Amino acid sequence: MNEEQDKKSIYKKWWFWVGGIIVLFILISALGGGDESNTNQATQIQQQQQAESTKPASEENTETITTTFDIPVLLDKNISYFTPVFGEPVNENPEPTDIAIQTGVETWIKRFEKDGYAIAVTYNINSGKVTEIFLSKGTYAMPLEETWITKNEVNDLLKRGNISKEGSGYYYRFMWPIQDKNKYTGIVVQKEPFTGFEGNQLCNGYPDC
Numbered sequence: 001m002n003e004e005q006d007k008k009s010i011y012k013k014w015w016f017w018v019g020g021i022i023v024l025f026i027l028i029s030a031l032g033g034g035d036e037s038n039t040n041q042a043t044q045i046q047q048q049q050q051a052e053s054t055k056p057a058s059e060e061n062t063e064t065i066t067t068t069f070d071i072p073v074l075l076d077k078n079i080s081y082f083t084p085v086f087g088e089p090v091n092e093n094p095e096p097t098d099i100a101i102q103t104g105v106e107t108w109i110k111r112f113e114k115d116g117y118a119i120a121v122t123y124n125i126n127s128g129k130v131t132e133i134f135l136s137k138g139t140y141a142m143p144l145e146e147t148w149i150t151k152n153e154v155n156d157l158l159k160r161g162n163i164s165k166e167g168s169g170y171y172y173r174f175m176w177p178i179q180d181k182n183k184y185t186g187i188v189v190q191k192e193p194f195t196g197f198e199g200n201q202l203c204n205g206y207p208d209c
Contacts, residue, residue: 068117071133071161071189072170079110079123079130086112090140096125107131113139117160118147134175135161136186148183157187165204174206 074082083089089110096108111120120134137157138147149157154174158164163172172189188194194202203209 065156065159067162068115068160069119069133069135069162071119071135071163072167073162074119074121074133075130075170075189075191077130078128079121080128082110082112082121086114090118101125111140132188132190134186134188135163144177144185145179148177148180148185150183154184161187161189163187163189172204173202176207 088094090113091109091111094108094110096105100108106125107122108125109120109122111118116138118136118139120136121130122132122134123130135157136147137149137153137160163170170189170191171193172187173194174184174187176184196202
């Protein structure tokens, strides 16, 4: 009888230890899985923060500048094209005066405005052919000084006119006012190269290049 009780006692102790080991294993597995899950989550958060910190500034604040006047295309148009597209000219004398015709003036200017920008279109009186276009910011009703731009704004103005250094078939020059050579009045664009006083071809871009 005592021998049988001893066997039962040994069995109980054995199952007690086996059960304890199983429980301990389960606890270790659960804790290990939790640590792994937390680690993965922390890694994902860190990767996301790094991606956001290295995101280019251009993706965060990107302002699309649209073309207001497609100057290269407009250079090939006849002056009769402009009014139906851009409305009536805003200058007081869009048509050549009698005095101008009598004195043999060959070119005239019509001015148009759109979306806060303006163009002065110079054209041949007899043929109607456009010879140059001056693009500027603002309207002709504004004080002249308020339409001038800084060097930080020249790229925006180029985009407004669809003008670039890589463009072909035209030449352009920024013009500055006598009063302030740190600013520009606008861009003159024409099909013929710009030349200096001695007949040398000038570069595209700034007046001082």
